[in-house]
Amino acid sequence: xxxxxxxxxxxxxxxxxxxxxxxxxxxxxxxxxxxxxxxxxxxxxxxxxxxxxxxxxxxxxxxxxxxxxxxxxxxxxxxxxxxxxxxxxxxxxxxxxxxxxxxxxxxxxxxxxxxxxxxxxxxxxxxxxxxxxxxxxxxxxxxxxxxxxxxxxxxxxxxxxxxxxxxxxxxxxxxxxxxxxxxxxxxxxxxxxxxxxxxxx
Amino acid sequence: xxxxxxxxxxxxxxxxxxxxxxxxxxxxxxxxxxxxxxxxxxxxxxxxxxxxxxxxxxxxxxxxxxxxxxxxxxxxxxxxxxxxxxxxxxxxxxxxxxxxxxxxxxxxxxxxxxxxxxxxxxxxxxxxxxxxxxxxxxxxxxxxxxxxxxxxxxxxxxxxxxxxxxxxxxxxxxxxxxxxxxxxxxxxxxxxxxxxxxxxxxxxxxxxxxxxxxxxxxxxxxxxxx
Numbered sequence: 001x002x003x004x005x006x007x008x009x010x011x012x013x014x015x016x017x018x019x020x021x022x023x024x025x026x027x028x029x030x031x032x033x034x035x036x037x038x039x040x041x042x043x044x045x046x047x048x049x050x051x052x053x054x055x056x057x058x059x060x061x062x063x064x065x066x067x068x069x070x071x072x073x074x075x076x077x078x079x080x081x082x083x084x085x086x087x088x089x090x091x092x093x094x095x096x097x098x099x100x101x102x103x104x105x106x107x108x109x110x111x112x113x114x115x116x117x118x119x120x121x122x123x124x125x126x127x128x129x130x131x132x133x134x135x136x137x138x139x140x141x142x143x144x145x146x147x148x149x150x151x152x153x154x155x156x157x158x159x160x161x162x163x164x165x166x167x168x169x170x171x172x173x174x175x176x177x178x179x180x181x182x183x184x185x186x187x188x189x190x191x192x193x194x195x196x197x198x199x200x201x
Numbered sequence: 202x203x204x205x206x207x208x209x210x211x212x213x214x215x216x217x218x219x220x221x222x223x224x225x226x227x228x229x230x231x232x233x234x235x236x237x238x239x240x241x242x243x244x245x246x247x248x249x250x251x252x253x254x255x256x257x258x259x260x261x262x263x264x265x266x267x268x269x270x271x272x273x274x275x276x277x278x279x280x281x282x283x284x285x286x287x288x289x290x291x292x293x294x295x296x297x298x299x300x301x302x303x304x305x306x307x308x309x310x311x312x313x314x315x316x317x318x319x320x321x322x323x324x325x326x327x328x329x330x331x332x333x334x335x336x337x338x339x340x341x342x343x344x345x346x347x348x349x350x351x352x353x354x355x356x357x358x359x360x361x362x363x364x365x366x367x368x369x370x371x372x373x374x375x376x377x378x379x380x381x382x383x384x385x386x387x388x389x390x391x392x393x394x395x396x397x398x399x400x401x402x403x404x405x406x407x408x409x410x411x412x413x414x415x416x417x418x419x420x421x422x423x424x425x426x427x
Contacts, residue, residue: 008293010330113330114292115299146292150334154286189287196252196280197290197301197348201272 008113015057015111020120023108030104034097040089043096050103057111067106068099075099118143140199144190155182202384203277203355204228205249209258212244219244221407223258227386229399233415234388235422236404245404246360246388250278262356279354283361285341286334294336294344295320295329301352319351323377339370346377356384363391392419 010016015023037043054064068075075095082091108117118139125135159178168174194200210223220241236242247253248260251267251274259266265273282288291297298316307315320326323343328336336344342362349357359378363371375394378385387394395401401418403411403425411421 007332008330113296115296143291143296147290147333150292150332151286154334186287189282189284190290192247192252193282193288194290196250196275196282196288198272198275198352201275 007110009059009110011058011111013057013111015053020112020116021123023112024120027104027108031101034101037097038093040092043093043100046100047096050100050107053107057107059110063110064103067103071099071102114143114146151186152183155179155186202228202230203263205356206261207248207258210248210255210260211257212253213256219407223409225402225409230384231398232386233395233398233401234386234404235392235401235419237426240404241407242388242404243360246358246386249358249386250275250280252280277354278356278358279349279352281346281349281357281359281362283364285345288345289333289341292332294325294331294333297333297344298348298351301348315351319347323347339366339373342366342370342374346374354383356386357381358386360388361390363389363394395419
């Protein structure tokens with residue numbers, strides 16, 4: 001499984017110990033600020049900073065590579081497109097910024113326990129109470145989302161295995177329909193479990 | 202032991218009656234529930250913590266009605282499901298155990314200590330920060346059990362907790378359950394898990410058809426299924 005989500009890598013680096021809220025704010029600020037990068041050297045500096053942060057967190061290069069792998073297709077297509085349309089400088093900037101942001105987001109998940117992330121979001125959402133948004137609910141949705149990624153990946157693997165076992169050729173519909181049905185059934189069961197664990201009480 | 206009481210309970214899903222005319226009082230320490238698929242035993246289990254509210258009649262746990270006092274009932278009654286993947290709600294092991302302790306007015310230190318103890322008792326201490334999805338099936342069910350027991354319920358209701366497990370893991374779960382001081386209501390197809398139980402209920406087509414000591418009840422159930 002190559003998903004970056006929920007793969008908290010325990011550690012005691014300053015990045016691990018930094019408050020989750022600060023990390024989230026830095027990540028969002030970097031995302032907004034990234035529109036200002038329009039020279040290749042700027043992007044390379046940003047990339048170097050992020051890679052430095054990985055090193056500071058004690059994460060080896062293979063972890064960096066694992067975060068980037070799912071990006072390969074998107075980055076490849078984008079790079080070719082930009083090369084043809086706007087030239088190599090633009091291609092480096094666009095693909096570089098993409099990589100920087102993905103690495104930064106993954107760095108936050110790698111160094112922060114989900115509970116801390118959820119608590120930070122809950123705190124951040126407090127002002128939304130005025131709009132009748134329950135911050136605890138927002139936090140729970142986030143946690144369940146993180147938890148559900150590997151679960152749905154698991155369901156997808158089961159569906160694919162079941163198809164192979166019956167010797168069916170790969171058909172998008174024969175894959176999507178059972179996956180959807182299983183996901184909905186899982187959602188039902190999850191709802192029941194949340195109720196049993198006193199969520200709505 | 203807490204007293205679980207069902208009075209005049211029927212339950213329907215649409216036109217289909219899944220439980221009919223059920224009157225039963227449970228105050229034994231170990232109660233088993235057996236029956237064919239679709240016999241109503243899962244619905245019965247879900248009635249005990251108010252996950253399912255009866256179409257007719259009432260269910261009480263120590264006098265608390267599941268309809269009017271669902272919260273009080275669920276604090277007393279822990280529930281363990283068949284598929285641990287569905288009941289693990291947090292991404293990592295320790296976080297899932299801690300989830301049940303939210304909003305209980307415990308300090309962070311208390312939560313951490315109780316979580317650590319629960320993980321230790323269930324052989325998960327080395328996996329505290331691991332993603333839940335990397336655990337084996339048996340470990341996941343142990344985690345699900347730890348997450349329920351950390352809240353210290355008076356009653357533990359288990360709906361086929363060993364059905365998806367191999368023999369060794371099923372034995373481990375049953376070993377943990379055997380040592381629990383709590384009242385346990387265990388729905389199962391693994392009939393040998395009921396050895397040493399105080400009472401076994403047999404369900405068939407929505408009716409409680411037999412209610413006796415395990416040996417006699419299991420014999421009746423086997424005859425019913427033959």
